[in-house]
Amino acid sequence: MADIFMDDFENKNIVKNNHILYYYRYVDDIIICWTGTDRQLDVFVEKLNNLHPKIKFKLEIEQNNSLNFLDVTITRVNNRHHFGIYRKPTYTDITIPASSCHPWQHKLAAFHSYVHRLMSIPLTRDQYNKELNIIYRMAISNGYDPNIVNRIINKKHLVLVRKELYGIPLEKPKKFKASLTYFGPVSERIAKTLRTHDINVAFRTNNSLKNICNGKDKLEKQHKSGVYKLQCSECNATYIGQTGRNFDTRYKEHISAVRNDRPQRSHFAKHLLDTGHKLADNHMYDILHTCNKGLRLCVLEQLEIKKAWSKCAETTAGHMGSAGTKGTLEYVVQMCYVVECG
Known part of the structure; x- marks a missing residue:
């Protein structure tokens, strides 16, 4: 806008x-x-x-016929524009060191960017050589062989030549994409195997300054959202539910529904009010999963409900005796009062 x-x-x-x-x-x-x-x-x-x-x-x-615009210095010479690369006074030549445990693509990303700028801006021969030497020095000071700069330049020249000869290439069939956490050579071997099956692999790193320098206090579990379980203090009835708010808030709503005789507000409250069961003084909820609101939250809730019903079925298998099917079902319902979260 x-x-x-x-x-x-x-x-x-x-x-x-x-x-x-x-x-x-x-x-x-x-x-x-x-x-x-x-x-x-x-x-x-x-x-x-x-x-x-x-x-x-x-x-x-402009000062002295020169003006900085973005990352370019534009100089007026005989009413013509000459271009050079502009760097702020705070510029440093630090990039990811060659010895760092990062994917090779991540290490070369800065050099690809500098070479792209070198070849995209119409520099004079002197300015071109000056910028190229700066990129060489950057490679050396960070532990790289300066020949990697030449290889990147040659690769980009080849792309430009092909584009001039053949025009815009035909669109290639889309490949599957996968993202892997980088752990070193083992990740490279996995990626190599996946590429033989036409799966493009992009690496990601989990260790970053953001994880170390994050100034935010970590939330305690009870202040997060997710899937939780409530257990009746007087029987085996269990309630499994989800909440997109924090656990404490949702739990207080259940307790409020019990104390104010509002079964329509909570299935767990309905069980207690229907049976006359009481809450223990130390009654609390169990956190099964922490998760933000969305499809993942719903899936985790359904998995926990399924697990609870499976556990009910296994437990009641030895209690059937002569009670018959009806008695068994009543026992299951009593033991696993599992419902979807309202």
Whole structure:
């Protein structure tokens, strides 16, 4: 929506100005080539800043015929643009070290990005060689063979040549995709086997600074959502349910339904009120699974219900005797008062 608004704002107020030779915007960064005077430029910017209370423009003019825009330095030489790579003063050449236990694709991702920028921006020969040497130094300082940079460049050149010769390649059949946690060479061997069956594998890593530096306090289990179990204090009746809120809140609702004689609010309360059974002073719920609300939560609940019924059937198998089928069913219902969560 913000982009649509800005497109309309630009078309009505900016691009039609006769002093703008060109105008480009990337998100909230804008570059224009202005052919008017400095005074006319100041008036134009002041007018723009008065059009909308939430849209304000900050003006930065070239210094020494040079201006930084995004990751490019644009220099005006004889009314022509020369391009160079711009790096912020805080830039460092640190990337994933070669010795780190990361997938090889993750290690090379930064180099692929730098090479792509190197080959996409129309640099002069001097600027190209300068940037290439920076990428070489980055590879060496992080423990890589600098030849990996050459291999990436050659691979990208090959892709460009093929595209020029054959145009856009035909769409290949879609393959299955799988994501594996990376544990080192064993993960590579598994991925190699899967690829022989036309399954594309992408690696993920579980260890990250986010896991170490997470400033949020971990929630106690009772403050999470999931599947839980309630047990009658005076018989084997069991209630299994799910909640998308925290366990404590849902449990209090069950207890409130018992104390306020509202069986329609809770199947567990209905059992206690129908049978006259009492809650023990130390009565509490059991957490079976913690899970966010959704399909997984429903599946886990159904699995626990099925397990409870199976346990009932096994337990009652030795109690049938001469009681007959009806007696057995009554015993099962008493023993496993299992219902879906309301």
